[in-house]
Structure formats: C-alpha cells, structure tokens
Amino acid sequence: MADPATTVGEPWGPSEVPTTALLTDHYELTMLRAAFQSGTADRRCVFELFPRKLPDGRRYGVVAGVGRALRALSHFRFDDESRQFLLDRGIVDQQTADWLADFRFSGQIWGYAEGEMFFPGSPLMVVESTFAEAVLLETVLLSIYNHDSAIASAASRMTAVADGRPCLEMGARRTQELSAVAAARAAYIAGFDGTSSLEAGRRYGVPTIGTAAHAFTLLHDNERDAFTAQIAALGEDTTLLVDTYDVDEAVRTAVELTGGKIGSVRLDSGDLPVQAKHVRSLLDSLGAIHTKIIVTSDLDEWQIAALSGAPVDGYGVGTALVTGSGHPTCGFVYKMVARATSDEPDAPMIHVAKKSASKATIGGRKYAVRSYDSRGVADAEVIGIDKEPTVESGRDLLVPLVTDGEIVGREPLAAARERHRKAFAELPLAASKMSRGEPVLETVFV
Amino acid sequence: MADPATTVGEPWGPSEVPTTALLTDHYELTMLRAAFQSGTADRRCVFELFPRKLPDGRRYGVVAGVGRALRALSHFRFDDESRQFLLDRGIVDQQTADWLADFRFSGQIWGYAEGEMFFPGSPLMVVESTFAEAVLLETVLLSIYNHDSAIASAASRMTAVADGRPCLEMGARRTQELSAVAAARAAYIAGFDGTSSLEAGRRYGVPTIGTAAHAFTLLHDNERDAFTAQIAALGEDTTLLVDTYDVDEAVRTAVELTGGKIGSVRLDSGDLPVQAKHVRSLLDSLGAIHTKIIVTSDLDEWQIAALSGAPVDGYGVGTALVTGSGHPTCGFVYKMVARATSDEPDAPMIHVAKKSASKATIGGRKYAVRSYDSRGVADAEVIGIDKEPTVESGRDLLVPLVTDGEIVGREPLAAARERHRKAFAELPLAASKMSRGEPVLETVFV
Numbered sequence: 001m002a003d004p005a006t007t008v009g010e011p012w013g014p015s016e017v018p019t020t021a022l023l024t025d026h027y028e029l030t031m032l033r034a035a036f037q038s039g040t041a042d043r044r045c046v047f048e049l050f051p052r053k054l055p056d057g058r059r060y061g062v063v064a065g066v067g068r069a070l071r072a073l074s075h076f077r078f079d080d081e082s083r084q085f086l087l088d089r090g091i092v093d094q095q096t097a098d099w100l101a102d103f104r105f106s107g108q109i110w111g112y113a114e115g116e117m118f119f120p121g122s123p124l125m126v127v128e129s130t131f132a133e134a135v136l137l138e139t140v141l142l143s144i145y146n147h148d149s150a151i152a153s154a155a156s157r158m159t160a161v162a163d164g165r166p167c168l169e170m171g172a173r174r175t176q177e178l179s180a181v182a183a184a185r186a187a188y189i190a191g192f193d194g195t196s197s198l199e200a201g202r203r204y205g206v207p208t209i210g211t212a213a214h215a216f217t218l219l220h221d222n223e224r225d226a227f228t229a230q231i232a233a234l235g236e237d238t239t240l241l242v243d244t245y246d247v248d249e250a251v252r253t254a255v256e257l258t259g260g261k262i263g264s265v266r267l268d269s270g271d272l273p274v275q276a277k278h279v280r281s282l283l284d285s286l287g288a289i290h291t292k293i294i295v296t297s298d299l300d301e302w303q304i305a306a307l308s309g310a311p312v313d314g315y316g317v318g319t320a321l322v323t324g325s326g327h328p329t330c331g332f333v334y335k336m337v338a339r340a341t342s343d344e345p346d347a348p349m350i351h352v353a354k355k356s357a358s359k360a361t362i363g364g365r366k367y368a369v370r371s372y373d374s375r376g377v378a379d380a381e382v383i384g385i386d387k388e389p390t391v392e393s394g395r396d397l398l399v400p401l402v403t404d405g406e407i408v409g410r411e412p413l414a415a416a417r418e419r420h421r422k423a424f425a426e427l428p429l430a431a432s433k434m435s436r437g438e439p440v441l442e443t444v445f446v
Numbered sequence: 447m448a449d450p451a452t453t454v455g456e457p458w459g460p461s462e463v464p465t466t467a468l469l470t471d472h473y474e475l476t477m478l479r480a481a482f483q484s485g486t487a488d489r490r491c492v493f494e495l496f497p498r499k500l501p502d503g504r505r506y507g508v509v510a511g512v513g514r515a516l517r518a519l520s521h522f523r524f525d526d527e528s529r530q531f532l533l534d535r536g537i538v539d540q541q542t543a544d545w546l547a548d549f550r551f552s553g554q555i556w557g558y559a560e561g562e563m564f565f566p567g568s569p570l571m572v573v574e575s576t577f578a579e580a581v582l583l584e585t586v587l588l589s590i591y592n593h594d595s596a597i598a599s600a601a602s603r604m605t606a607v608a609d610g611r612p613c614l615e616m617g618a619r620r621t622q623e624l625s626a627v628a629a630a631r632a633a634y635i636a637g638f639d640g641t642s643s644l645e646a647g648r649r650y651g652v653p654t655i656g657t658a659a660h661a662f663t664l665l666h667d668n669e670r671d672a673f674t675a676q677i678a679a680l681g682e683d684t685t686l687l688v689d690t691y692d693v694d695e696a697v698r699t700a701v702e703l704t705g706g707k708i709g710s711v712r713l714d715s716g717d718l719p720v721q722a723k724h725v726r727s728l729l730d731s732l733g734a735i736h737t738k739i740i741v742t743s744d745l746d747e748w749q750i751a752a753l754s755g756a757p758v759d760g761y762g763v764g765t766a767l768v769t770g771s772g773h774p775t776c777g778f779v780y781k782m783v784a785r786a787t788s789d790e791p792d793a794p795m796i797h798v799a800k801k802s803a804s805k806a807t808i809g810g811r812k813y814a815v816r817s818y819d820s821r822g823v824a825d826a827e828v829i830g831i832d833k834e835p836t837v838e839s840g841r842d843l844l845v846p847l848v849t850d851g852e853i854v855g856r857e858p859l860a861a862a863r864e865r866h867r868k869a870f871a872e873l874p875l876a877a878s879k880m881s882r883g884e885p886v887l888e889t890v891f892v
Contacts, residue, residue: 023623025616025642027656030680034658038675040665047661072623085648093679131665138659139642142619143626170471173588174775176625177469177518180589196471196585202531210473212480213584215493215782218798219486219577229484233539234476244800323774329620329765336661352664354690 019079020072021103025139029086032132033096039343041132046338046349046365049111049125049141051118055153055327057436060427062156062420063124064186065148066114070407072140078103105133106405110398112368114411115189115420117427118149119381121443123366124332126398131339138334146332147179150324151186156424157301157325158317159191160432166314167304168209169195170296171322183322189416192317204413214268217244224253237263239294242279243270251279255286264292264313272297273310280311300325305434335361362445368397370426370441378426381443389446465525466518467549469586472537478578479542485789487578492784492795492811495557495571495587497564501599501773503882506873508602508866509570510632511594512560516853518586524549551579552851556844558814560857561635561866563873564595565827567889569812570778572844577785584780592778593625596770597632602870603747603771604763605637606878612760613750614655615641616742617768629768635862638763650859660714663690670699683709685740688725689716697725701732710738710759718743719756726757746771751880781807808891814843816872816887824872827889835892 035041054061078086078100086092092100107129118124124145127134159167169187172180172195184192184200194209195201201208212230220226227240227250236258242250242265254262265283267275272295283291295307296316304315320326335354340347351363367384371394381397382389388396401409424431431440481487500507524532524546532538538546553575564570570591573580605613615633618626618641630638630646640655641647647654658676666672673686673696682704688696688711700708711729713721718741729737741753742762750761766772781800786793797809813830817840827843828835834842847855870877877886 020623022645022648023618023626024644025618025656026644026647026654027642027658029644030656030676031658031662034662034676034679035665037679038666038671040675043665045661045665082648086644089647089654091644091654131661135661139619140623143621143623146620147622147625172469172471173585173780174592174777175589176593176622176628177466177586177589178624179593179622180469182622196473198470198472198475198532198537199468201472201535202468202528208472208535208537210471210476212473212477214800215491215577215581216477216480218782218800219481219489219491219785220484221787225484229486230476230480233480233483319775319777328769328774331620331765334619336664339665341667354660354664 019077019082020075020140021078022082022085023072023140023143024136026091028136028138029091029096031135033092035131036096036099042130043343044340044345044347044349045129045131045134045336047127047134047138047334048123048337048366049127049145049332049334050123051120051330051332053120053331054439058153058327059431059433059437059440061118061149061330062152062190063112063116063118063149064114064152064189064416065144065182066111066401066409067411067413067416068148068182068185069141069144070401070409072144073105073137073402074407076105076137076140099132103136104405105129105137105402107133107402108400108404109402111401111409112397113399113409113419114416115418115423116397117423119439119441119443121362121383121445122381123368123383123398125401126366128365142332142334146329148182148186149330149332150328151183151322152190153330154301154321154325154327155187155190155192156420157434158304158315158321160424161301161305161308161434162315163308165312166193167191168193168314168316169197169321170316171318172197174319175322180322185413187321188413190420191417206413211239212241214241214244217241223250224257227253227257231257236261239264239266241266241268243268247275247279248282251282252286255283255288255291260286260288260291262288262291264294266294266296266316268296270297272303273307276307276310276312301434337361337363338365369394370397372426376426377428378441381441383443383445385445465523465528466521466586467524468528468531469518469589470582471585474582474584475532475537475542477581479538481577482542482545488576489789490786490791490793490795491575491577491580491782493573493580493584493780494569494783494812495573495591495778495780496567496569497776497778499566499777500885504599504773505877505879505883505886507564507595507776508598508636509558509562509564509591509595510560510598510635510862511590511628512557512847512855513857513859513862514594514628514631515587515590516847516855518590519551519583519848520853522551522583522586545578549579549582550851551575551583551848553579553848554846554850555848557847557855558843559845559855559865560862561864561869562843563869565885565887565889567808567829567891568827569814569829569844571847572812574811588778588780592775594628594632595776595778596774597629597768598636599776600747600767600771600773601633601636601638602866603880604750604761604767606870607747607751607754607880608761609754611758612639613637614639614760614762615643615767616762617764618643620765621768626768631859633767634859635866637863637866652859657685658687660687660690663687669696670703673699673703677703682707685710685712687712687714689714693721693725694728697728698732701729701734701737706732706734706737708734708737710740712740712742712762714742716743718749719753722753722756722758747880783807783809784811815840816843818872822872823874824887827887829889829891831891
C-alpha cells in the first residue's frame, strides 16, 4: 500500500547512479530486516536465476548481461544517502542500516558465460552465500539479465537469418535512453556489427555507424545540394538516403556526383524487396556496381528472411530489436533452491521450493552440461541436482563469476561475441528456423 | 558499416552518466558536420515530436517523460571525454568538435505537459531553433518520450479499470534496471499508488511498497516462524504472502498470530478470482474482517477487469506494466516540419515534409487545442497549422518548456499526476473500455 506519510518530491534527481544498491525492490530490505529479527539472516542459502520456459515458439535463448551484472555488483554499496533514505522512510531499522553500511557481497556466484545459449530451466546463475547477502541482489540481477538476454535472444535470430550480411542496431530512439546502450551491447554480442548509439561506442567499444536522416535532405534547397554537402564532409564512401523524394532520381544524382563511386544507398520505406531489386538494377546500369544497398524500415527477423533473396548488403534494425521482437523480457526468476537447516556455519543443506502448481521450482544446487552427439552437435541441456552430471561428450556451462566476493568473471566484450558465434554453431540446424517450434534442446534433470 | 579500425574495449565503463550528450545517434553528429560543410547548420528550423498513430486498438495515450527530458537537456554537454571520443572515431572534424565544446541549446521548446492525453498526430513537442541545435536532441528526446509514454499509457488503462482500487508497480525485475526507475515514475503519473523500486522512491519521491517474497518463508523452518518474524519486524499491519504452501493454513496462521489484526494477505498464484473469494470468506469467518487482500500474479488490464467483481483490495502489476502491455514503445518520431528558406536570421519559413507514402509527415509549425462539447466533454484534438485554432470551447495543449534555452517547464511530479487525473476525466466514457477500438478523439487539422 502507498505510504501516506511520503511526500512526493521534485523529479530532478541526479543523472548519476553513484550506487546500484537502490536498484532493488523494497521487499528485499524488509525481508533482510525481518531475518535479522528472527536470527535467520546468516543461514547459508543457494539462490538460482533461471527461465521457467522460453517465449512461445522460440527455439533457444542467448545469455547477455553478465558483464553488466558484475559491474553492478561492484558498485552495490549502501552509501550514506541510501541508508538515510531507507531510515527516513522507515524501510529498515538502525540495526539493519548499520549492517548495510559495511555490506559487500562475500559469497560465490557461478553462471553461464555471456553469449552462451540457454533453454528452459538452465541455471543461468547460482548464488551461494548467506540469506542476507543473496536476497539483496535479486532485483538488480534480474533487471539486467531479463533485459539484456531478451535483446540478445532476438538479435541472435536476426543475425542467424541474415546469414552473414551485416546487421546494424539503430533502435536507440525506441527504448529508454540507457536501455538503448545496454541493447546495443547485447546485440553486438549476438552478432550485430554496429550500433547507432554513441554511448555504446564510448562505454563498450561497439563500432558506431550512421550518416544522415531525411531531415538533412529537407534542410537543403534540393536533394543535390544535400548529397553534395554530405559527400564533401563524409567522403564518397558514405551512405546516401535516397527515399526522401523520388528514389530513381536520388540514385542517379548519387552516382553522378561520385562518378559511380558512392559507397552505399539506404532505403527506409516502401516495398523493400521490390525496391532493392529495382535499385540494384539501376545502380548496375549506371556502372555503380560496387555501391551497396542498406535497408532500414521496421525490420524484424521475418522481414530479414523475406529479404534474403533480394540484393541487400546490410540490414538496419530498430524497434523490433530493442523491444525483443515481441518478447521484451525473458521472465527469468531468482529463487531460493537450498538452505542450511540451521544458522550454524556447517549445518547441512536441504532443498527448498515453493509448491504452487503453476510456479513450481526444482529444489537443489544445480550443475549444467551441454551434451553433444557423436557428430559434435549439441543434443541436450543436462542439469545435475546436487552433483555434476556425467555425459559421454559435452562441456560444463557454469563458470566462476564471483569467488569469496571477488569478481573473477570479467572478460572483454569480444569474448562474449565469439562465444555466441561458437555456441550457435553447435546447435542443431533447426535453431535458425523462423517458424514457431519447441526448444531445439531438451532440458534433462538428473 | 562496422568501422574496422575500432577496437572493442572493456565492458566496464563508469556507471555514472556525466553527460547525456552521447545518448545520441551517430548520424546526428555526421549531419551536423555536413551541415557546417554546406553552410546550412544555422538555418532556423522547426522539428516536431509526434505519434503517427496509437497502438492498434488503444483509445488514447498518456504523455510521460517531459520532466526527465528537460533534465536530460540540462545535462546535454559535450565534455572533453565525449569530444575526444568523437574525434578519435573520426565521427566529427575539429571544427565540429570546437562548436560542440560550447554547445548549449538556446532555442524554444513547447510541448504537451506531462500527464496529458495524446492522439494520432498530437504535436507532443515543438522545437524551434537552428538545424544544428535541434537535430542533436532527436535521439535522447525520442528515447525518453517513447519509453515513458508507453508505460504511462499502459498504466492509465490499468488504473482506469481498477476504478479506485490501488495499483502497485512491481515490475523492476522485468525491465532494464534504469528503465525500471523511469517506469515507476511514469506509472505514478498515470495513477499508480506505489512502486517496489527503491531508486524511484529516492530519486522521484514515489511511495515505495513491499514486505516479503516466498524466499522468506522458505528460509524458515516453517511458515509460522516466518510469519512471526515478519510481524515482529514490520508490525501487524504488514502484508503476509500466503501461497507458499497451503493458502488456508497460511491464512489461519496469519489471523491467529495477530488476533485477526493482520493488515493484508497477498496471493501470487492460482485462479485469483476464485482464490480471492475463498480467502475473503475465510478471513471473515475468522473475524479478520478488516484484513485486505492483495493480488499480484502476472496481472494486466484485462486481468484487473476480470477481478473487478472479486473481493480484492489492491493490484500488484509487474511485467505487463513495464513492457507497456503489448506496446513497449510508442513509435513517436521527430521530424523537421518547417525551415527558413536561407541562412539569414529573418528568412521566411517554409513547410517541409518527406514524401514517402507510408511515412508522410504534415509540414508546418503546429498548435494544439483540446475542444469540448457543450457538456464539457472532450470531443476533438484540433491541430492548427501555422496558427492557433479557434474552437468554441477548449484549452491549449502546448505549454512553454524551454524559452531562449532556459528550462521553464519544470514542475513537481504531483502536478503531472493531478493533470493525468483531470485530463482522463474529461475524455468520453469510451476511453475506459478495454475492448479494442478507435481513438476516442478524432484529430482534426485546420
């Protein structure tokens, strides 16, 4: 219920995020407070972050957000302002606030590495620590994983069907301004070649791309003036947007101004397969046989598939990518799966699980292996409960991310991108089907 | 195309956003550079931010993000690091970088106030300045408006159908960690009473809510221990989650432990209308007639409607809210609609518009009035081109947000929330229908 004592302040807080600790749900803090009350806060626990299922019809998912989550963890501190806020609102008592002042996660985290594939029930993250430490991380870990993996999962389908043609991320304007930066990063992991987002370039080193919008043509007295200005500033290798007025005339002007050397032309409207074929013929007839054609109008994986037979050299994808192509969140959950029977440090662990039929959880600490058939093609997601599963051929999926509170899972973004490429290549061929279907790997609990 | 010279760096940039200037698409900067080249950068222009249409079936939209956009504008500076990044990547030349060093938006912005309703073609923001200044703002303005208005539009349908029962925002874990904070703010504007997001509480003063998750019950040796701990820490007025094991037994325990004074019980699974009726009967039979029932399992506006006849005292909404209930972005665009005929400061303005059939824009500076019928009910969105429309009864929708570069549109969040309440009350009754339909107001261009 709304707290009637709360006054609603100015919407002009800082744009900085000095700590990630308040990117947390209220109830994590009240649970902490109540656990101190009952003396259970220090019970050893295992929490697991996992998908109950894939979105309907999807055949695999792609893990993204690991690097961002580790960074968020390293900034997860309850500074003076945060603690004062929690005390002022009556969310925590003084004892809890004092404990928070010294809080640093000191436990263990294993997880699927970034860029890896996932399936229903894959234990994407296994967090082992006290209840107090593990419960606080729930919201921020889920936020990052649910968003970034939704984008990477959609992006991977797009790059799969693009089949080697470059995919370019251009969706910043269609999603929250910082989600845009995270989305560009996730898309890059899943095989996109560049992004329109400058902040994704600065922060993560993703290659950035872009030349001009319709406004640039409209600014000038005629299209020829606009093209001339753009070529003078950006060179003949630039991409000219040719659909502001008449496409044929624009293409002729572009070729004429560069002696046939214009780098690319971009189509942003109309019937793209037909347009692309027509423009290719026109370019070729004018001698501009090396000029590329980029298309960018409301593309998604099905549109990309529909363009596979058209003479297109690159796809710019916006809305569909940054909204997860129909599935903007993964529905990952973070559940307690085991706990110690008492508060003693060496108390034995028992499985725990909520019993509601529709949201049942499988208790116990998980281990995960992707098993291969005799040809080296992935054939199952094998999840061991309380023990490592043994398979004839396969590889472990859980890697150490945090050891005794120290972050050990950092890696360059390029490593995640390369992992995605390899992990996709291992999947059965049905993984790249656009039709709706079952997950390409069955999850087997052993 | 991907820039092959770019090295992909560490994914460990700062969590701070010292400037919002790079939350911008690459092509805004290359257009700026080319406009300097052709001498058109200083042409006076009018840009307009508007929806081409509402999402299919929606009857109105709600403007949100105005306050956040003004804040982003106040932090929109190209600091040394940003300019060096742009130079290093070859995105801008030295002349452009030098101009960016001094950049402060110095023009005029009018817009729909926050919390206001919108319809197809509503000119949500009118930006008047030089091309150079206006073009740079495109991406960050669209990002903020497209996200925040999508959430507010979904939230408004939920609070409309909840018809006075409190709605609580609990979706932080299902969306990017900072989108979550913006979503909580947007939902509050559209009538939600609280949020689970602590950062939304700290940053925007939104009331925060929450008590405990299933993990808290699972942590304890039995449910009674968990409830006892929670009541001891948070008081008898707390909300107990009663569906971890057996709902009836949990309700009996909750009543017994508090002598019937337990504040609320929460149901998070199962057939909620049936469960709510059963639990209400049980509570009443046990004498707990003041205990409230909160429901929280995958609710959306249709589920809330389906629960309207059930004895429910509050709705917790997560995924559907933060993903815009099927429409995670608004599809707002930012287009040049007028420009000066030359670079002279007093050159006359002409209409401009892209001509592609599927994405046509109506040229000219817009004015907007919501007109009323004789009973004071809104009956049309009247948009004047180049002049204020005259109506018998109505009110102006465009208010000054920025005057000569100075931000004048700041207001407390409570003002936007109150505006939403009033503007919704003015709409025809069909606005609160859940069935798919046409916008409840027609947009008339005059």
